[in-house]
Amino acid sequence: LRASSSGTSPRSTYIRNRCPPSRGMWRILPCFDEIIARANAIIAPYSIDVKNVAWHSVYEVGHRLTDAFDDTDETDSGSPCPRVFITGDACHTHSAKAGQGMNVSMQDGFNIAWKLGQVISGRSSTELLRTYSAERQVAAKNLIEFDKEWSTLMATPQEELPDKTYLEDFYVKTAEFPAGFMTEYTESMITTPTTHQELAAGFPIGKRFKSARVKRSCDANFIHLGHEARADGRWRVYVFADQAAPVVDGSAGGGGTAGGSAGGESKVAALAAWLESDPASPLVAYRREGEDPDALVELSVIYQQEHKEFAFPDVPKVFRPHVGAFDLEYVEKIYATLPEEDIFEAREISRDGAVVVVRPDQYVSGIFPLDAHSEIGDYFAGVFEPVK
Template structure:
């Protein structure tokens, strides 16, 4: 798709440039008096959480934003492979794939050895993230991601829309009520800042609150949570521009280092014409902020032109620009449970996204770490609120995501030092790395983290089965369930198995059959299916409410090696009758063939098979032998409620 030819225009990219208009904010309505979950902030973390919770009719959610309406100009632009996978869980990946600009190459430019005042391409390589996912890392205005999430919220069963123009004045947590899960210990006071009713104060009670309100989070400050780490010491400029240039790699992600004037990173934007430039600026003095540099967009353009000599850059329009500081910090806590508290205390307030980790935007990790933060938290809140899981589940959010935040900070610190041509504060010039080869090596080494596909959670009662990893070495426990195609038995249709893991709060069990046919009642596959269907200790039977569909809590799929299978031969459990009419579900049984061999792709032991338990956030929770029924029951008993 191409757009922005005659100037940048925000809005729905499915509409032509000439007709596109930004979406209007919803009408201003009074805040509800009491809710189950209060979300503060309409960034990617807040909207991803709201998008999840909007699908549960029995959960009352409110999302509040200080700005007057939806985002029009995005700060973030990169959409990682893992974020694309999460958007597929919301049934929205197709729109992003169509609109985003895919990144297939990286180019590296350095001072020309023959004429150091000019830059010269060192080399160009394929993007290291290719092949890590079915999706390609892409670039699109963050506002479009927001639009898609907002659209899903509005069309959900709860028709959830944000309350804009609200500034948080005060947030308190009643410590005497936090362990009473039916209580509303959160009190939040907001001030309306719209033209019509400015200064009007509203109060809302909540059972849980999640602060997704950015690096200067008011929620974090109200909870008394500090950011810890390095303060800003380096300034960069960023601008989205429409320009005419003879620079040959303007449509390729490029790392450019000059001899004397600093560095530029080029990121081609969606639509074929828009380009983002990150421009290296100067060191900041102690306690100095980037805003004190008194630089404007013309200064950024002039600096970029000097760095990219001998190529010409004629900027025709600047869609958005900013100057930011590079600093890496992580919140001391991700929830309201004080350090050193008993392990059974249940948190009621959380921070997510930039509210709990801050860093530079050059790696594209802000949005792509923030959105998975609340993708981790959302299903846990829903499970506890709906009485399906023990509230101790909420303690795992901080344990799992704070580790990722530290990985992010370490990667960003290294990336920031490599991209810059000048040393950071406290380092001498001799320690500055100036070769783009170092950047390339870093990208290759960190490609799984950059893509988000290698991020995994440590062994715990929520991530188990590591000792059986050899049964499927291509499906690491703790990491996300990687998608691969298998053939549906009922109709011969190839289906990406990863797409079965939707963001609907359900658990999944994937049965990868052993060498014996599932039609043989003595096979491990057949015995496991019989156990899940009929045994008193079956987690499917124990946790499915009476009268509900058999897959309403735990959804079971089977993938077999045998080629001579037919759907009518399968046990009823694998093509169950569902819904008010008792319609059969024909989409739970799969087989492999020479073209689509997931046993090969997943490294599944063909003789023994295995079962893989997948969490509602698509991460692998357990990997077990087909005949270890007792271990499967024990796993769910650790946190599920009957």
């Protein structure tokens, strides 16, 4: 036996014993006397007298990653749809630092949960389930690589770091990663290419929808747009309007009290008409009998005008659907910009407008121009099953 300062923290002390030597493995046991002495040194001039150690445990960092998150062979395109799924620590193990295990594991669960719900309810084909392992395997691999660097830094004595604030600076610089905000899904049946990314550069396709503040039209409340989404299995379509004033019928001046500064034809009104009635619209093609219009896809519209420049009756009806048992007009998804905190500037959204599609787990699936009706229809046709 010999004392060793190996471990995940420069203040951890262990006795390391090879057991058994032929397998080249190490058993790590705590050295109680040294731990108690270290504790007394920390709390000096006070001290504690430990009579008995009733319980102890040792945590060893093990970086492990599973081959796949389901029971299919990814190399065989003809393999049956996956039936068994694993999440969290069953897939990836790493250090307990930075809260990354909880954040990443919960995202594993959220990812498979909404997909299972959508398949079981008949909304999507079983092909959707194949995207789970494909997406989360990469996220877990990136996590392990990050944690190897992070845990190594944690175990490095401060005097061996480049400077005193190196560890702190690294933590701040990479804080979004363990929080789960740096995950970026690649192109798939639910993630489009980045063809139209420039229309909303602040909402990277494949990454988490990043919220910003807006003002709700119906009550002038300041709202964080992303915080309004609920974990209810629905998709979100955010329509960021062009500069035309809000109108109902598609032409400037046709919307009651609207007083927007920009005139011209409204692409939002044209999009609204398509969403409301076209057979290829996701609100029409996949809506089941008796369902509310927003049962599967929830629409929100964000205008460039301030809230005093228009009233919600000026907005196309598709954005204020009648829902619920009493068929009430729902007007809480109509927003205006804040002059001092313009979401179009904050998220680099084109003044020509954009349509941002967000999946149930709050990742951006695609971005489209306001007049790309057929592209939007084709996208959802690849996600949803037709109503039978």
